[in-house]
Amino acid sequence: MQETYDVIVVGYGYAGAFTAIAAADAGARVLLLEKAALPGGISICSAGGLRTADDADQAFTYLRASAGGKTPDPVLRQLADGMTGVHEVLCRLAEGTGAHIDNRNSPANYPFEGYETFGFSYVEDFPGFDPAAAWPHVRGAAQGALLFRLLQVNVEKRDRITTRLATPVVGLERSGDTVTGVRPMDGTSIAAPGGVVLACGGFEANPDMQAQYWPGGPALSAAYAGNTGDGIRMAQAVGADLWHMWHWHGCYGYRLPDGTYPFGVRVKRFPDWTPDDGGTARDGLPIMPWILLDRRGRRFMNEYEPYVQDTAGRMLAKYDPALQRYERNPARMVTDRAGLSMYPLGKPTRNDPSARYDWSGDNNRECESGLFREAAHIQELATLCEAPVEIVEATVSRWNAACDDGTDGDFGRPASSMHPLTPPYFLAAVEPVVSNTQGGPVHDAEQRVLAPDGSPVAGLFAAGECGSAFGHLYMSGGNLAECCIGGRIAGRNATKRARA
Known part of the structure; x- marks a missing residue:
């Protein structure tokens, strides 16, 4: 006999958890499927802050x-x-768990009208739970792991939710x-009269899709191989x-030279x-103690953009049709000994039991591995850059003069971040590194997936990163808010269909 649940949710990250909880609370019997052996997806690596808003009208104006x-x-x-209620949602989920929820004001990334209304809601503390001990395969912000633990506790205590890991869905x-159900890889068929909610993320680990959709070509995945x-x-x-x-969310970073680590390091x-x-x-x-050079040895961007972890990777995507190559990918990161001594220049994130790499505190491991290569003088730096020495020398001299002047007249980099470069220099190749993608199926305000003519695909919903609302400029914490808001809407609406 075919299995039947009221609602099927595909993907067990933030979006899948919020969806399953909402559907169960609305009275549905829910099947929550995850293709990986462990839950969490890319969500568990996040910073964990859900965007909130004090004023819905101001938030709408900004968005x-x-x-x-x-x-x-719509x-x-x-x-x-939905952003005006996110904090309350987290507080309700935290009841009886001991988790402490904090809401703080934090204006959005760009000064559009309404930007000051926004904040973040975090799980600041979860007494008795140590993410590093519970999930040693995860590297990310502690608050992201704490948020996932809060959701996991809420999923596990709801009898109406059945969870299955290591269960890929193929159709x-x-x-x-x-849409009436799903086909797992094991050849079975599971029915859901209420519908299916796709909460299974984007395509940051699919370079073939990236090559088709992104003008700059593929990027290195920052943390997770399952999306x-x-x-x-x-x-x-x-x-x-x-x-x-x-539209993808990401920065620039490193490909480790030994080839065994499966992710890029931002x-x-x-x-x-x-x-x-x-x-x-x-x-x-x-201080940001580096500059980036293109393949000709020239600076080409503000290395410290307003939201460098989101838009900086885009600047490496320029293609030169005359030379038939990407002039900025990989780019050349140039720093010096003082820069290497400031702090670790990379920060790995991951959700992967088989991947292990921790950046050294003094960057020495990365120099010893050959990721950073030393140049005793400007001529040697030009050789490592494979660029004309006169261009590299002029670029570094112009940069140092800008540092002395306190103004980057070329690209407007923040003055306090500027650092003059002195030999010996250290060079590393950097490439675009994608944290997560925004593209996917179109959905309406009810999270119903839409066909090209604008009509709903009956029985199909989407939530979270699988077709995000962000299509131009991202807002930090915005995807996480979508997981909560869109997941809850999708879960409730699928439950209504099951009852109809």
Whole structure:
């Protein structure tokens, strides 16, 4: 006899957990499926802050400006309204667990109207739970792991939720034009009269999809090998439209030279700053002791953009049609001995039991491995850059003069972050590193997946990174808020269908 549940949720990260909890609380029998042997996905590696808002109208105004016309108003309105209730949702989930939830004001990344209404809600503490001991295969922010633990506790205590790990889904079942269930890899079929919610992430670990959709070509995945676009392809197979496929969240970073570590390592995480804020944030920023050069030996960007962990990777995507090559990928990161002594220049993140790499505190391990190569003088630096010595020398001289002057007239880098370079120099190749993707199936404000003509694909919903609302400029913590808001909407609406 075929198994039947009211609602099936595909993917057990933040979005899948929020969805399953909401559906169960609405009265549904829920099957939560995860293809990996362990739950958490890319979510467990995150910073753990869900975006909140004090004023829904102000949040909507900001989101509309930052969307660049790529996301319909009703979807943004639903997200803005939902952000005003995110903190309350976390507080309710924390009841009886001992977890401490904190809400703090933190303006959004760009100074569009309404940016000051935003904040973050975090799981600040979870007494008796040590993420490092519980999940030694995970490297990320402690708060991200604490948030996942809170959700996991809530999933486990709900009898209406059945969880199955190591259960990849390879397709969706249909009756006519209606999605009626899923096909796991084991050849079985599981029915869900309420529908299926795709909460299985994006395609940061699928270089073939990246090559098709991203002008700059593939990027290194920062943390997780399981997000290979499964939900996107399943949605396409039943007639879904796609959006935001070009938009990914990421920085620049390193490919480790021994070839055994499966992920890219992002550069050190720097505080964000808000453009046009009168200079306060810019002047108080830490030193970033490097510059980036293209293959000709020239600087090409502000290495410390306002939200460097989000947009900086885009700047490496420029293709030179005359030379038939990407002039900035890989780029050449140049620092010096003083720069190497400041702090670790990389920070690995991962959710993978088989991957092991921890960056050294003094960067010596990375120099010994050959990731950073030493150049005694400018001529040797040019040789390592494979660029004309006169261009490299002029670039470094111009940069040092800008540091003396306290103004980067070329790209507007924050003054306090600037660091002059003196020999010996140290050089590392850096490439785009993707944290997560935003593209996927189009959904409406009710999280229903839509066909190209705008009609719903009956019985199919999406939540979280699998078709994010962010299609132009991302907002830190925005995907996590979507996991909560969109997951809860999808879970409740699928439950309504099961009861109809």
